[in-house]
Amino acid sequence: MANTAPVHHAGDGETRRxxxxxxxxxxxxxxxxMAVWPLIHSMNPAADTLALSTTxxxxxxxxxxxxxxxxxxxxxVFVRYRTQAEIDAARNVTLTELVDPAPDADRVKKDKDKxxxxxxxxxxxxxxxxxxxxxxxxxxxxGWFCPCHGSHYDTSGRIRKGPAPANLAVPPYQFLDDTTVRxx
Amino acid sequence: MKKIVLAAAAAFTLTSTAALAxxxxxxxxxxxxxxxxxxxxFDKLQLQRGLQVYREVCASCHSLKYVAFRNLTALGYxxxxxxxxxxxxxxxxxDEEGSDVTRKGTPADHFPNPxxxxxxxxxxxxxxxxxxxSLMTKxxxxxxxxxxxxxxxxxxxxxxxxxxxxxNYNKYFPGHQIGMPKQISDDQVxxxxxxxxxxxxxxADISAFLHWAAEPKLEARHATxxxxxxxxxxxxxxxxxxxxxxxxxxxKK
Amino acid sequence: xxxxxxxxxxxxxWHEQRLPIVSFLDHSIGTKYPAPKNLNYFWNFGSLxxxxxxxxxxxxxxxxxxxxxxxxxxxxxVERIMRDVNFGWLIRYMHANGASFFFIxxxxxxxxxxxxxxxxxxxxxxxxxxxxIFLAMMATAFMGYVLPWGQMSFWGATVITNLFSxxxxxxxxxxxxxxxxxxxxxxxxxxxxxxxxxxxxxIAALVFxxxxxxxxxxxxxxxxxxxxxxxKIPFHPYYTSKDAFGLGFxxxxxxxxxxxxxxxxxxxxxxxxxxxxxxxxxxxPEWYFLPFYAILRAIPDKxxxxxxxxGAILVLFVIPWxxxxxxxxxxxxxxxxxFFWLFVINAVVLTWCGAQxxxxxxxxQGRIATIYYFVFFLVIMPVLGWIETPKPLPASxxxxxxxxxx
Numbered sequence: 001m002a003n004t005a006p007v008h009h010a011g012d013g014e015t016r017r018x019x020x021x022x023x024x025x026x027x028x029x030x031x032x033x034m035a036v037w038p039l040i041h042s043m044n045p046a047a048d049t050l051a052l053s054t055t056x057x058x059x060x061x062x063x064x065x066x067x068x069x070x071x072x073x074x075x076x077v078f079v080r081y082r083t084q085a086e087i088d089a090a091r092n093v094t095l096t097e098l099v100d101p102a103p104d105a106d107r108v109k110k111d112k113d114k115x116x117x118x119x120x121x122x123x124x125x126x127x128x129x130x131x132x133x134x135x136x137x138x139x140x141x142x143g144w145f146c147p148c149h150g151s152h153y154d155t156s157g158r159i160r161k162g163p164a165p166a167n168l169a170v171p172p173y174q175f176l177d178d179t180t181v182r183x184x
Numbered sequence: 185m186k187k188i189v190l191a192a193a194a195a196f197t198l199t200s201t202a203a204l205a206x207x208x209x210x211x212x213x214x215x216x217x218x219x220x221x222x223x224x225x226f227d228k229l230q231l232q233r234g235l236q237v238y239r240e241v242c243a244s245c246h247s248l249k250y251v252a253f254r255n256l257t258a259l260g261y262x263x264x265x266x267x268x269x270x271x272x273x274x275x276x277x278x279d280e281e282g283s284d285v286t287r288k289g290t291p292a293d294h295f296p297n298p299x300x301x302x303x304x305x306x307x308x309x310x311x312x313x314x315x316x317x318s319l320m321t322k323x324x325x326x327x328x329x330x331x332x333x334x335x336x337x338x339x340x341x342x343x344x345x346x347x348x349x350x351x352n353y354n355k356y357f358p359g360h361q362i363g364m365p366k367q368i369s370d371d372q373v374x375x376x377x378x379x380x381x382x383x384x385x386x387x388a389d390i391s392a393f394l395h396w397a398a399e400p401k402l403e404a405r406h407a408t409x410x411x412x413x414x415x416x417x418x419x420x421x422x423x424x425x426x427x428x429x430x431x432x433x434x435x436k437k
Numbered sequence: 438x439x440x441x442x443x444x445x446x447x448x449x450x451w452h453e454q455r456l457p458i459v460s461f462l463d464h465s466i467g468t469k470y471p472a473p474k475n476l477n478y479f480w481n482f483g484s485l486x487x488x489x490x491x492x493x494x495x496x497x498x499x500x501x502x503x504x505x506x507x508x509x510x511x512x513x514x515v516e517r518i519m520r521d522v523n524f525g526w527l528i529r530y531m532h533a534n535g536a537s538f539f540f541i542x543x544x545x546x547x548x549x550x551x552x553x554x555x556x557x558x559x560x561x562x563x564x565x566x567x568x569x570i571f572l573a574m575m576a577t578a579f580m581g582y583v584l585p586w587g588q589m590s591f592w593g594a595t596v597i598t599n600l601f602s603x604x605x606x607x608x609x610x611x612x613x614x615x616x617x618x619x620x621x622x623x624x625x626x627x628x629x630x631x632x633x634x635x636x637x638x639x640i641a642a643l644v645f646x647x648x649x650x651x652x653x654x655x656x657x658x659x660x661x662x663x664x665x666x667x668x669k670i671p672f673h674p675y676y677t678s679k680d681a682f683g684l685g686f687x688x689x690x691x692x693x694x695x696x697x698x699x700x701x702x703x704x705x706x707x708x709x710x711x712x713x714x715x716x717x718x719x720x721x722p723e724w725y726f727l728p729f730y731a732i733l734r735a736i737p738d739k740x741x742x743x744x745x746x747x748g749a750i751l752v753l754f755v756i757p758w759x760x761x762x763x764x765x766x767x768x769x770x771x772x773x774x775x776f777f778w779l780f781v782i783n784a785v786v787l788t789w790c791g792a793q794x795x796x797x798x799x800x801x802q803g804r805i806a807t808i809y810y811f812v813f814f815l816v817i818m819p820v821l822g823w824i825e826t827p828k829p830l831p832a833s834x835x836x837x838x839x840x841x842x843x
Binding site for chain 1: 495496499502503517520521522523524525527528681
């Protein structure tokens, strides 16, 4: 194709051949591209994976100051029953000081703001931060501390120090009753 | 040369058809299924009736392990209906204290096995293990027609046939002696949609339902197939015209 | 177009000086590869085989992403592919039926080579590599059929691996070695999956050698005579356009089966999970193995049966010397043509016999067909070369225009 075509008369036949050539190549290329889609799409989450995308759990046995970890979509979700001091610490922050400004009220459910529900995956490179177990280091801000690269999260799960670019994500969840939560 | 190829192909087709016919035994009852043919689709109402038959008749002995409740939306049920149906089933679970408890089914659950294990199933069924039905129509020669025939194939054994203890005579079952007793008779179920429940109707409905269970992507397959064939046909015609045009240059020389 | 070189043109030349991949392709399957101008549609099957290899590798890679090679999970993982994975049903049906169509294409390719004498000098090595590809394909297909871990998978694996127990003294240890245990079990499944993934790339490498070996003497042609330079045309655009048309035509059949009869070439028993305690009443291999299976069963001795089965393929290695005729194309060999078509029919008969219970008439037919299979190569080929008078060969490809060969 890189070579120049031999000299020929630009008759009707040649025009038609070029048209045919181009339309056949284009048609074949489109078909080839479309044939790739089923292969690529097979790598997306399958129907059974999508069906398991909700998790329900109970907070009945969770005591103030404690945290639990539940599994949602194969990832840990941190649920902490915050003390009043922790809630106050989370509220009394000047938003402009934050890397990823977000008021604490936006990160909890109204009237249930003692419960903090977070996806327990560091927003830097996906490690699981420490801070859910009683003996864990909780970082400089009393929340969570990621041991991989030293990101510190506060009692609202917001990034305060270290390389992580964003706050710990809040998953979509709702309270089914006073102590039952459904994530997803 | 072409003639010989055609003759050989014809001979092969004939012999293989003959071989298949010899294998099958008594000819199966045949039915016109809505999912037959190039554009066949499932009849959703029929599948719903079949589901009812499965739940009321088959499910006491047969599992359907590859079918999840969420799949039932394909039968025309809404997500809420599926959720309610799933909640009618109970599954074993372990609570936070580690005790065995039961929980309600969710759409993500699969139809439960009626027996705790295979040994229990055998012991409850005179030594025979009721097979899982999820793939039944693909795992038997004849497919849905086989199930349809088997349901209606029970009759008195011909004179001289000695039935083993606990066995039943079915003319479509290989070897004719089957552990499962006759299950389907007229008005065995009362259809929610008011369809008259003749034995034939029930047999057809359960066979169609089981074929959906075995090949749930059949409709998508037929639909995708049509699009692909139209594409390939156009591509072939274009490529043929192009080839002719290019080769014409050679004849001119 | 201006005479000034564009940026793209210069970038292309820069790259081409360092790795001349475009010019390599141009010499392989492009404008610089001269092919005889009289190739008929039977010559399409080489490129079709390459297409099927690509389809099999591509679909296989994506199936492997969702397949679990464990005896307790393999069957379930295949069903998950069929039900839950996006387009999983399509990819699996393309792969399963792709194996059958790959064999159809390769069998036509082999018979074409037999008919037109493509195995004869100077193409012996090309022919050998082709047989190696065929052997690797059979191994790959056999191990692939085991992976769904259905009843036919399990019992096919058991029967085929047991063939090696026919070897005197070391037969049983070899079978134990192949299994990695004392029956076909989880270790067997695991290694079969590993090898099933590996072998297609070995085939791809062999295909590369096959095409290389093809380019040394160039393509044979329906007349079997050397093609003069004047009788050759560039592969591109002539044969690329012809292959594209052939591909489209072929895909009509392939996709008709994939979409409307995806289980027609499979066996219902393979939708029953493997059960090591119950053998299905009638086990048959996949259709493409049936002729060789018939040869195995035609011989009442275990060792000799296995030897005959492997010999049926190995004999192909020596046919360049078994065939003593100096004329390549069967078009000019009236007697060879008759025996060739008898051989084709014989292969069909063997295929049929392979699917029957080995008793009574099918067994006798199988034995007769087995005898003819070997007589064709070992007796007819050498003897016919001496006694047959070939029709006069044309001086060049362009001369017999008035009376075209079949």
